[in-house]
Amino acid sequence: MTGLARTEQPSHDAADLSPSVAARHACRSGMADTTAGVANGFVQGNLVILPETLAGAFHRFCQLNPKPCPIIGMSDVGDPRIPALGIDLDIRTDLPRYRVWRDGEVVEEPTDVLAHWRDDLVAFVLGCSYSFEEALLAEGLPIRHIERKLRVPMYRTNIACGSAGPFAGPMVVSMRPFKPADAIRAVQITSRFPSVHGAPVHLGHPRSIGIADIDKPDYGDAVPVGADEIPVFWACGVTPQSVIAAARVPFAITHAPGLMLVTDLMNKQLAVL
The missing domain is CATH 3.40.1640.10 (PSTPO5379-like)
Structure with a gap:
Protein backbone atom coordinates (compact mmCIF):
# COMPACT_ATOMS: atom_id res chain seq x y z
CA MET A 1 0.00 0.00 0.00
CA SER A 129 -10.45 17.41 24.89
CA TYR A 130 -11.42 19.72 22.01
CA SER A 131 -14.61 17.62 21.93
CA PHE A 132 -15.85 18.56 25.40
CA GLU A 133 -15.20 22.25 24.75
CA GLU A 134 -18.54 22.48 22.94
CA ALA A 135 -20.30 21.65 26.22
CA LEU A 136 -18.20 24.17 28.16
CA LEU A 137 -18.99 26.92 25.66
CA ALA A 138 -22.69 26.02 25.74
CA GLU A 139 -22.63 26.73 29.49
CA GLY A 140 -21.03 30.11 28.91
CA LEU A 141 -17.55 29.11 30.09
CA PRO A 142 -14.81 30.93 28.16
CA ILE A 143 -12.08 28.93 26.40
CA ARG A 144 -9.02 31.14 26.25
CA HIS A 145 -7.15 29.40 23.41
CA ILE A 146 -10.27 29.44 21.20
CA GLU A 147 -10.82 33.13 21.91
CA ARG A 148 -7.24 33.83 20.84
CA LYS A 149 -7.19 31.34 17.95
CA LEU A 150 -4.32 29.38 19.50
CA ARG A 151 -3.55 25.74 20.21
CA VAL A 152 -4.35 24.60 23.73
CA PRO A 153 -1.27 24.66 26.02
CA MET A 154 0.00 21.18 26.94
CA TYR A 155 2.59 20.11 29.50
CA ARG A 156 4.56 17.02 30.45
CA THR A 157 3.98 16.21 34.12
CA ASN A 158 5.45 14.03 36.87
CA ILE A 159 2.31 11.84 36.82
CA ALA A 160 3.50 8.38 35.79
CA CYS A 161 1.45 6.30 33.35
CA GLY A 162 0.98 2.57 33.73
CA SER A 163 3.49 0.75 31.51
CA ALA A 164 2.94 -1.90 28.86
CA GLY A 165 5.81 -3.40 26.91
CA PRO A 166 8.06 -0.58 25.72
CA PHE A 167 5.42 2.06 26.45
CA ALA A 168 5.99 3.95 29.71
CA GLY A 169 6.44 7.56 30.68
CA PRO A 170 4.78 10.70 32.03
CA MET A 171 1.22 11.90 31.43
CA VAL A 172 0.76 15.02 29.31
CA VAL A 173 -2.01 17.42 30.35
CA SER A 174 -3.85 20.26 28.62
CA MET A 175 -4.69 23.44 30.52
CA ARG A 176 -7.57 25.90 30.51
CA PRO A 177 -7.78 28.77 33.01
CA PHE A 178 -11.04 29.45 34.84
CA LYS A 179 -12.30 31.47 37.75
CA PRO A 180 -12.85 29.12 40.73
CA ALA A 181 -16.64 28.91 40.37
CA ASP A 182 -16.31 28.22 36.64
CA ALA A 183 -13.63 25.60 37.36
CA ILE A 184 -16.09 23.70 39.55
CA ARG A 185 -18.68 23.85 36.78
CA ALA A 186 -16.07 22.68 34.25
CA VAL A 187 -15.37 19.61 36.41
CA GLN A 188 -19.08 18.79 36.49
CA ILE A 189 -19.53 19.25 32.74
CA THR A 190 -16.47 17.34 31.55
CA SER A 191 -17.15 14.43 33.92
CA ARG A 192 -19.93 13.51 31.49
CA PHE A 193 -17.40 12.88 28.69
CA PRO A 194 -15.09 10.02 29.77
CA SER A 195 -14.39 9.08 26.13
CA VAL A 196 -12.65 12.44 25.61
CA HIS A 197 -10.64 12.55 28.88
CA GLY A 198 -13.49 13.26 31.30
CA ALA A 199 -12.93 15.29 34.47
CA PRO A 200 -9.67 17.16 35.13
CA VAL A 201 -6.76 15.36 36.77
CA HIS A 202 -5.53 18.46 38.64
CA LEU A 203 -6.58 21.99 39.58
CA GLY A 204 -4.18 24.80 40.50
CA HIS A 205 -0.55 24.53 41.73
CA PRO A 206 1.16 23.44 38.51
CA ARG A 207 4.47 22.79 40.26
CA SER A 208 2.91 19.98 42.26
CA ILE A 209 2.52 17.97 39.03
CA GLY A 210 5.96 18.89 37.73
CA ILE A 211 5.19 21.98 35.63
CA ALA A 212 7.93 24.50 36.35
CA ASP A 213 6.59 27.40 34.25
CA ILE A 214 2.96 27.68 33.22
CA ASP A 215 3.99 30.23 30.57
CA LYS A 216 6.20 27.70 28.77
CA PRO A 217 4.09 24.75 27.57
CA ASP A 218 5.85 21.72 26.10
CA TYR A 219 3.33 21.61 23.26
CA GLY A 220 0.79 24.10 21.91
CA ASP A 221 0.69 27.80 22.73
CA ALA A 222 0.87 29.69 26.02
CA VAL A 223 -2.27 31.46 27.23
CA PRO A 224 -2.45 33.93 30.14
CA VAL A 225 -3.89 32.89 33.50
CA GLY A 226 -5.60 35.83 35.22
CA ALA A 227 -4.91 36.78 38.81
CA ASP A 228 -8.48 35.72 39.67
CA GLU A 229 -8.20 32.39 37.80
CA ILE A 230 -6.76 28.94 38.44
CA PRO A 231 -5.24 26.61 35.85
CA VAL A 232 -7.31 23.47 35.30
CA PHE A 233 -5.53 20.43 33.85
CA TRP A 234 -7.03 17.58 31.85
CA ALA A 235 -5.31 14.35 30.76
CA CYS A 236 -4.21 14.80 27.15
CA GLY A 237 -3.98 12.56 24.10
CA VAL A 238 -0.48 13.89 23.37
CA THR A 239 0.68 11.56 26.17
CA PRO A 240 1.60 8.81 23.65
CA GLN A 241 4.05 11.21 22.01
CA SER A 242 6.00 11.66 25.25
CA VAL A 243 5.94 7.86 25.64
CA ILE A 244 7.07 7.24 22.05
CA ALA A 245 9.99 9.58 22.70
CA ALA A 246 10.86 7.93 26.02
CA ALA A 247 10.72 4.43 24.51
CA ARG A 248 12.66 5.48 21.40
CA VAL A 249 10.12 3.61 19.26
Missing part, protein backbone atom coordinates in the same frame (compact mmCIF):
# COMPACT_ATOMS: atom_id res chain seq x y z
CA THR A 2 2.98 2.32 0.20
CA GLY A 3 2.52 5.45 -1.89
CA LEU A 4 -1.21 5.01 -2.60
CA ALA A 5 -2.89 8.05 -4.06
CA ARG A 6 -5.09 10.33 -2.03
CA THR A 7 -8.69 9.27 -1.47
CA GLU A 8 -10.93 10.45 -4.30
CA GLN A 9 -13.17 13.29 -3.16
CA PRO A 10 -16.87 13.12 -3.99
CA SER A 11 -18.02 15.76 -6.42
CA HIS A 12 -20.16 17.58 -3.86
CA ASP A 13 -20.44 21.31 -3.63
CA ALA A 14 -18.76 22.50 -0.41
CA ALA A 15 -22.10 23.82 0.82
CA ASP A 16 -23.53 20.27 0.70
CA LEU A 17 -20.86 18.79 3.00
CA SER A 18 -21.30 18.32 6.72
CA PRO A 19 -18.89 20.41 8.83
CA SER A 20 -16.86 17.31 9.69
CA VAL A 21 -16.46 16.16 6.08
CA ALA A 22 -15.69 19.73 5.00
CA ALA A 23 -12.96 19.91 7.65
CA ARG A 24 -11.35 16.69 6.41
CA HIS A 25 -11.53 17.84 2.79
CA ALA A 26 -9.88 21.11 3.83
CA CYS A 27 -7.02 19.09 5.31
CA ARG A 28 -6.65 17.14 2.06
CA SER A 29 -6.39 20.48 0.29
CA GLY A 30 -3.59 21.70 2.57
CA MET A 31 -5.27 23.33 5.57
CA ALA A 32 -2.67 23.11 8.36
CA ASP A 33 -4.12 25.17 11.22
CA THR A 34 -5.35 24.25 14.69
CA THR A 35 -8.71 22.47 14.74
CA ALA A 36 -9.82 24.09 18.03
CA GLY A 37 -13.34 25.36 17.40
CA VAL A 38 -13.56 23.64 13.99
CA ALA A 39 -16.73 21.65 13.14
CA ASN A 40 -18.37 22.31 16.50
CA GLY A 41 -20.50 19.40 17.59
CA PHE A 42 -18.23 16.77 16.05
CA VAL A 43 -15.74 14.59 17.94
CA GLN A 44 -12.06 15.26 17.33
CA GLY A 45 -9.32 12.71 17.89
CA ASN A 46 -5.61 12.31 18.57
CA LEU A 47 -3.73 9.96 16.26
CA VAL A 48 -1.12 7.26 16.87
CA ILE A 49 0.03 4.96 14.04
CA LEU A 50 2.36 2.07 14.86
CA PRO A 51 3.64 -1.14 13.25
CA GLU A 52 1.52 -4.19 14.01
CA THR A 53 4.37 -5.62 16.12
CA LEU A 54 3.85 -2.77 18.63
CA ALA A 55 0.09 -2.34 18.31
CA GLY A 56 -0.82 -4.96 20.93
CA ALA A 57 1.41 -3.40 23.58
CA PHE A 58 0.10 0.07 22.78
CA HIS A 59 -3.50 -1.16 23.00
CA ARG A 60 -2.69 -2.50 26.47
CA PHE A 61 -1.07 0.83 27.38
CA CYS A 62 -4.30 2.60 26.46
CA GLN A 63 -6.33 0.16 28.56
CA LEU A 64 -4.10 0.88 31.55
CA ASN A 65 -4.31 4.65 31.01
CA PRO A 66 -7.89 5.45 29.95
CA LYS A 67 -7.77 9.09 31.08
CA PRO A 68 -5.07 10.25 28.62
CA CYS A 69 -5.62 7.48 26.05
CA PRO A 70 -9.33 6.70 25.52
CA ILE A 71 -9.58 4.74 22.26
CA ILE A 72 -12.49 5.85 20.06
CA GLY A 73 -11.39 4.16 16.84
CA MET A 74 -8.85 1.69 15.46
CA SER A 75 -7.98 0.58 11.94
CA ASP A 76 -7.38 -2.87 10.56
CA VAL A 77 -3.75 -3.66 9.76
CA GLY A 78 -2.63 -1.79 6.65
CA ASP A 79 -6.01 -0.11 6.12
CA PRO A 80 -6.05 3.72 6.19
CA ARG A 81 -9.82 3.77 6.66
CA ILE A 82 -11.80 3.74 9.91
CA PRO A 83 -15.43 3.66 8.71
CA ALA A 84 -16.86 3.91 12.24
CA LEU A 85 -15.39 7.43 12.44
CA GLY A 86 -16.19 8.56 8.89
CA ILE A 87 -17.16 6.72 5.72
CA ASP A 88 -14.82 8.74 3.49
CA LEU A 89 -12.10 9.15 6.12
CA ASP A 90 -8.49 8.56 5.04
CA ILE A 91 -6.14 8.53 8.01
CA ARG A 92 -3.17 9.37 5.74
CA THR A 93 -4.49 12.73 4.51
CA ASP A 94 -7.29 13.99 6.75
CA LEU A 95 -5.36 15.74 9.54
CA PRO A 96 -3.86 19.22 9.16
CA ARG A 97 -0.34 18.07 10.03
CA TYR A 98 1.40 14.88 11.14
CA ARG A 99 4.59 13.95 12.95
CA VAL A 100 6.81 11.14 11.65
CA TRP A 101 8.96 9.56 14.39
CA ARG A 102 12.11 7.47 14.07
CA ASP A 103 13.89 6.12 17.14
CA GLY A 104 11.89 8.44 19.38
CA GLU A 105 12.68 11.61 17.43
CA VAL A 106 10.44 13.70 15.19
CA VAL A 107 12.06 13.68 11.76
CA GLU A 108 9.32 15.25 9.65
CA GLU A 109 6.02 17.14 10.05
CA PRO A 110 4.21 16.65 6.72
CA THR A 111 0.63 17.53 5.81
CA ASP A 112 -0.01 13.94 4.67
CA VAL A 113 1.71 10.60 5.26
CA LEU A 114 1.05 8.90 1.94
CA ALA A 115 4.78 8.40 1.38
CA HIS A 116 5.18 6.79 4.81
CA TRP A 117 2.19 4.42 4.74
CA ARG A 118 2.96 0.70 4.98
CA ASP A 119 1.04 -2.57 4.89
CA ASP A 120 1.87 -3.35 8.54
CA LEU A 121 0.57 -0.13 10.15
CA VAL A 122 -2.30 0.14 12.65
CA ALA A 123 -3.95 3.48 13.42
CA PHE A 124 -5.41 4.37 16.81
CA VAL A 125 -7.67 7.39 17.30
CA LEU A 126 -7.91 8.64 20.88
CA GLY A 127 -10.48 10.99 22.35
CA CYS A 128 -9.55 14.69 22.41
CA PRO A 250 11.76 2.78 15.89
CA PHE A 251 8.86 4.12 13.77
CA ALA A 252 5.58 5.87 14.51
CA ILE A 253 3.27 8.52 13.09
CA THR A 254 1.18 10.88 15.22
CA HIS A 255 -0.79 14.08 14.79
CA ALA A 256 0.97 17.38 15.36
CA PRO A 257 -0.22 18.61 18.78
CA GLY A 258 -3.36 20.71 18.51
CA LEU A 259 -4.05 19.68 14.89
CA MET A 260 -6.55 16.88 15.18
CA LEU A 261 -8.67 14.43 13.18
CA VAL A 262 -12.28 15.61 12.84
CA THR A 263 -14.65 12.61 12.84
CA ASP A 264 -18.32 12.18 11.96
CA LEU A 265 -19.20 11.19 15.53
CA MET A 266 -21.25 13.75 17.44
CA ASN A 267 -20.04 14.98 20.84
CA LYS A 268 -23.51 14.34 22.27
CA GLN A 269 -23.11 10.64 21.38
CA LEU A 270 -20.23 10.40 23.89
CA ALA A 271 -21.99 12.12 26.78
CA VAL A 272 -23.07 10.01 29.75
CA LEU A 273 -25.77 11.00 32.21
Whole structure:
Protein backbone atom coordinates (compact mmCIF):
# COMPACT_ATOMS: atom_id res chain seq x y z
CA MET A 1 0.00 0.00 0.00
CA THR A 2 2.98 2.32 0.20
CA GLY A 3 2.52 5.45 -1.89
CA LEU A 4 -1.21 5.01 -2.60
CA ALA A 5 -2.89 8.05 -4.06
CA ARG A 6 -5.09 10.33 -2.03
CA THR A 7 -8.69 9.27 -1.47
CA GLU A 8 -10.93 10.45 -4.30
CA GLN A 9 -13.17 13.29 -3.16
CA PRO A 10 -16.87 13.12 -3.99
CA SER A 11 -18.02 15.76 -6.42
CA HIS A 12 -20.16 17.58 -3.86
CA ASP A 13 -20.44 21.31 -3.63
CA ALA A 14 -18.76 22.50 -0.41
CA ALA A 15 -22.10 23.82 0.82
CA ASP A 16 -23.53 20.27 0.70
CA LEU A 17 -20.86 18.79 3.00
CA SER A 18 -21.30 18.32 6.72
CA PRO A 19 -18.89 20.41 8.83
CA SER A 20 -16.86 17.31 9.69
CA VAL A 21 -16.46 16.16 6.08
CA ALA A 22 -15.69 19.73 5.00
CA ALA A 23 -12.96 19.91 7.65
CA ARG A 24 -11.35 16.69 6.41
CA HIS A 25 -11.53 17.84 2.79
CA ALA A 26 -9.88 21.11 3.83
CA CYS A 27 -7.02 19.09 5.31
CA ARG A 28 -6.65 17.14 2.06
CA SER A 29 -6.39 20.48 0.29
CA GLY A 30 -3.59 21.70 2.57
CA MET A 31 -5.27 23.33 5.57
CA ALA A 32 -2.67 23.11 8.36
CA ASP A 33 -4.12 25.17 11.22
CA THR A 34 -5.35 24.25 14.69
CA THR A 35 -8.71 22.47 14.74
CA ALA A 36 -9.82 24.09 18.03
CA GLY A 37 -13.34 25.36 17.40
CA VAL A 38 -13.56 23.64 13.99
CA ALA A 39 -16.73 21.65 13.14
CA ASN A 40 -18.37 22.31 16.50
CA GLY A 41 -20.50 19.40 17.59
CA PHE A 42 -18.23 16.77 16.05
CA VAL A 43 -15.74 14.59 17.94
CA GLN A 44 -12.06 15.26 17.33
CA GLY A 45 -9.32 12.71 17.89
CA ASN A 46 -5.61 12.31 18.57
CA LEU A 47 -3.73 9.96 16.26
CA VAL A 48 -1.12 7.26 16.87
CA ILE A 49 0.03 4.96 14.04
CA LEU A 50 2.36 2.07 14.86
CA PRO A 51 3.64 -1.14 13.25
CA GLU A 52 1.52 -4.19 14.01
CA THR A 53 4.37 -5.62 16.12
CA LEU A 54 3.85 -2.77 18.63
CA ALA A 55 0.09 -2.34 18.31
CA GLY A 56 -0.82 -4.96 20.93
CA ALA A 57 1.41 -3.40 23.58
CA PHE A 58 0.10 0.07 22.78
CA HIS A 59 -3.50 -1.16 23.00
CA ARG A 60 -2.69 -2.50 26.47
CA PHE A 61 -1.07 0.83 27.38
CA CYS A 62 -4.30 2.60 26.46
CA GLN A 63 -6.33 0.16 28.56
CA LEU A 64 -4.10 0.88 31.55
CA ASN A 65 -4.31 4.65 31.01
CA PRO A 66 -7.89 5.45 29.95
CA LYS A 67 -7.77 9.09 31.08
CA PRO A 68 -5.07 10.25 28.62
CA CYS A 69 -5.62 7.48 26.05
CA PRO A 70 -9.33 6.70 25.52
CA ILE A 71 -9.58 4.74 22.26
CA ILE A 72 -12.49 5.85 20.06
CA GLY A 73 -11.39 4.16 16.84
CA MET A 74 -8.85 1.69 15.46
CA SER A 75 -7.98 0.58 11.94
CA ASP A 76 -7.38 -2.87 10.56
CA VAL A 77 -3.75 -3.66 9.76
CA GLY A 78 -2.63 -1.79 6.65
CA ASP A 79 -6.01 -0.11 6.12
CA PRO A 80 -6.05 3.72 6.19
CA ARG A 81 -9.82 3.77 6.66
CA ILE A 82 -11.80 3.74 9.91
CA PRO A 83 -15.43 3.66 8.71
CA ALA A 84 -16.86 3.91 12.24
CA LEU A 85 -15.39 7.43 12.44
CA GLY A 86 -16.19 8.56 8.89
CA ILE A 87 -17.16 6.72 5.72
CA ASP A 88 -14.82 8.74 3.49
CA LEU A 89 -12.10 9.15 6.12
CA ASP A 90 -8.49 8.56 5.04
CA ILE A 91 -6.14 8.53 8.01
CA ARG A 92 -3.17 9.37 5.74
CA THR A 93 -4.49 12.73 4.51
CA ASP A 94 -7.29 13.99 6.75
CA LEU A 95 -5.36 15.74 9.54
CA PRO A 96 -3.86 19.22 9.16
CA ARG A 97 -0.34 18.07 10.03
CA TYR A 98 1.40 14.88 11.14
CA ARG A 99 4.59 13.95 12.95
CA VAL A 100 6.81 11.14 11.65
CA TRP A 101 8.96 9.56 14.39
CA ARG A 102 12.11 7.47 14.07
CA ASP A 103 13.89 6.12 17.14
CA GLY A 104 11.89 8.44 19.38
CA GLU A 105 12.68 11.61 17.43
CA VAL A 106 10.44 13.70 15.19
CA VAL A 107 12.06 13.68 11.76
CA GLU A 108 9.32 15.25 9.65
CA GLU A 109 6.02 17.14 10.05
CA PRO A 110 4.21 16.65 6.72
CA THR A 111 0.63 17.53 5.81
CA ASP A 112 -0.01 13.94 4.67
CA VAL A 113 1.71 10.60 5.26
CA LEU A 114 1.05 8.90 1.94
CA ALA A 115 4.78 8.40 1.38
CA HIS A 116 5.18 6.79 4.81
CA TRP A 117 2.19 4.42 4.74
CA ARG A 118 2.96 0.70 4.98
CA ASP A 119 1.04 -2.57 4.89
CA ASP A 120 1.87 -3.35 8.54
CA LEU A 121 0.57 -0.13 10.15
CA VAL A 122 -2.30 0.14 12.65
CA ALA A 123 -3.95 3.48 13.42
CA PHE A 124 -5.41 4.37 16.81
CA VAL A 125 -7.67 7.39 17.30
CA LEU A 126 -7.91 8.64 20.88
CA GLY A 127 -10.48 10.99 22.35
CA CYS A 128 -9.55 14.69 22.41
CA SER A 129 -10.45 17.41 24.89
CA TYR A 130 -11.42 19.72 22.01
CA SER A 131 -14.61 17.62 21.93
CA PHE A 132 -15.85 18.56 25.40
CA GLU A 133 -15.20 22.25 24.75
CA GLU A 134 -18.54 22.48 22.94
CA ALA A 135 -20.30 21.65 26.22
CA LEU A 136 -18.20 24.17 28.16
CA LEU A 137 -18.99 26.92 25.66
CA ALA A 138 -22.69 26.02 25.74
CA GLU A 139 -22.63 26.73 29.49
CA GLY A 140 -21.03 30.11 28.91
CA LEU A 141 -17.55 29.11 30.09
CA PRO A 142 -14.81 30.93 28.16
CA ILE A 143 -12.08 28.93 26.40
CA ARG A 144 -9.02 31.14 26.25
CA HIS A 145 -7.15 29.40 23.41
CA ILE A 146 -10.27 29.44 21.20
CA GLU A 147 -10.82 33.13 21.91
CA ARG A 148 -7.24 33.83 20.84
CA LYS A 149 -7.19 31.34 17.95
CA LEU A 150 -4.32 29.38 19.50
CA ARG A 151 -3.55 25.74 20.21
CA VAL A 152 -4.35 24.60 23.73
CA PRO A 153 -1.27 24.66 26.02
CA MET A 154 0.00 21.18 26.94
CA TYR A 155 2.59 20.11 29.50
CA ARG A 156 4.56 17.02 30.45
CA THR A 157 3.98 16.21 34.12
CA ASN A 158 5.45 14.03 36.87
CA ILE A 159 2.31 11.84 36.82
CA ALA A 160 3.50 8.38 35.79
CA CYS A 161 1.45 6.30 33.35
CA GLY A 162 0.98 2.57 33.73
CA SER A 163 3.49 0.75 31.51
CA ALA A 164 2.94 -1.90 28.86
CA GLY A 165 5.81 -3.40 26.91
CA PRO A 166 8.06 -0.58 25.72
CA PHE A 167 5.42 2.06 26.45
CA ALA A 168 5.99 3.95 29.71
CA GLY A 169 6.44 7.56 30.68
CA PRO A 170 4.78 10.70 32.03
CA MET A 171 1.22 11.90 31.43
CA VAL A 172 0.76 15.02 29.31
CA VAL A 173 -2.01 17.42 30.35
CA SER A 174 -3.85 20.26 28.62
CA MET A 175 -4.69 23.44 30.52
CA ARG A 176 -7.57 25.90 30.51
CA PRO A 177 -7.78 28.77 33.01
CA PHE A 178 -11.04 29.45 34.84
CA LYS A 179 -12.30 31.47 37.75
CA PRO A 180 -12.85 29.12 40.73
CA ALA A 181 -16.64 28.91 40.37
CA ASP A 182 -16.31 28.22 36.64
CA ALA A 183 -13.63 25.60 37.36
CA ILE A 184 -16.09 23.70 39.55
CA ARG A 185 -18.68 23.85 36.78
CA ALA A 186 -16.07 22.68 34.25
CA VAL A 187 -15.37 19.61 36.41
CA GLN A 188 -19.08 18.79 36.49
CA ILE A 189 -19.53 19.25 32.74
CA THR A 190 -16.47 17.34 31.55
CA SER A 191 -17.15 14.43 33.92
CA ARG A 192 -19.93 13.51 31.49
CA PHE A 193 -17.40 12.88 28.69
CA PRO A 194 -15.09 10.02 29.77
CA SER A 195 -14.39 9.08 26.13
CA VAL A 196 -12.65 12.44 25.61
CA HIS A 197 -10.64 12.55 28.88
CA GLY A 198 -13.49 13.26 31.30
CA ALA A 199 -12.93 15.29 34.47
CA PRO A 200 -9.67 17.16 35.13
CA VAL A 201 -6.76 15.36 36.77
CA HIS A 202 -5.53 18.46 38.64
CA LEU A 203 -6.58 21.99 39.58
CA GLY A 204 -4.18 24.80 40.50
CA HIS A 205 -0.55 24.53 41.73
CA PRO A 206 1.16 23.44 38.51
CA ARG A 207 4.47 22.79 40.26
CA SER A 208 2.91 19.98 42.26
CA ILE A 209 2.52 17.97 39.03
CA GLY A 210 5.96 18.89 37.73
CA ILE A 211 5.19 21.98 35.63
CA ALA A 212 7.93 24.50 36.35
CA ASP A 213 6.59 27.40 34.25
CA ILE A 214 2.96 27.68 33.22
CA ASP A 215 3.99 30.23 30.57
CA LYS A 216 6.20 27.70 28.77
CA PRO A 217 4.09 24.75 27.57
CA ASP A 218 5.85 21.72 26.10
CA TYR A 219 3.33 21.61 23.26
CA GLY A 220 0.79 24.10 21.91
CA ASP A 221 0.69 27.80 22.73
CA ALA A 222 0.87 29.69 26.02
CA VAL A 223 -2.27 31.46 27.23
CA PRO A 224 -2.45 33.93 30.14
CA VAL A 225 -3.89 32.89 33.50
CA GLY A 226 -5.60 35.83 35.22
CA ALA A 227 -4.91 36.78 38.81
CA ASP A 228 -8.48 35.72 39.67
CA GLU A 229 -8.20 32.39 37.80
CA ILE A 230 -6.76 28.94 38.44
CA PRO A 231 -5.24 26.61 35.85
CA VAL A 232 -7.31 23.47 35.30
CA PHE A 233 -5.53 20.43 33.85
CA TRP A 234 -7.03 17.58 31.85
CA ALA A 235 -5.31 14.35 30.76
CA CYS A 236 -4.21 14.80 27.15
CA GLY A 237 -3.98 12.56 24.10
CA VAL A 238 -0.48 13.89 23.37
CA THR A 239 0.68 11.56 26.17
CA PRO A 240 1.60 8.81 23.65
CA GLN A 241 4.05 11.21 22.01
CA SER A 242 6.00 11.66 25.25
CA VAL A 243 5.94 7.86 25.64
CA ILE A 244 7.07 7.24 22.05
CA ALA A 245 9.99 9.58 22.70
CA ALA A 246 10.86 7.93 26.02
CA ALA A 247 10.72 4.43 24.51
CA ARG A 248 12.66 5.48 21.40
CA VAL A 249 10.12 3.61 19.26
CA PRO A 250 11.76 2.78 15.89
CA PHE A 251 8.86 4.12 13.77
CA ALA A 252 5.58 5.87 14.51
CA ILE A 253 3.27 8.52 13.09
CA THR A 254 1.18 10.88 15.22
CA HIS A 255 -0.79 14.08 14.79
CA ALA A 256 0.97 17.38 15.36
CA PRO A 257 -0.22 18.61 18.78
CA GLY A 258 -3.36 20.71 18.51
CA LEU A 259 -4.05 19.68 14.89
CA MET A 260 -6.55 16.88 15.18
CA LEU A 261 -8.67 14.43 13.18
CA VAL A 262 -12.28 15.61 12.84
CA THR A 263 -14.65 12.61 12.84
CA ASP A 264 -18.32 12.18 11.96
CA LEU A 265 -19.20 11.19 15.53
CA MET A 266 -21.25 13.75 17.44
CA ASN A 267 -20.04 14.98 20.84
CA LYS A 268 -23.51 14.34 22.27
CA GLN A 269 -23.11 10.64 21.38
CA LEU A 270 -20.23 10.40 23.89
CA ALA A 271 -21.99 12.12 26.78
CA VAL A 272 -23.07 10.01 29.75
CA LEU A 273 -25.77 11.00 32.21
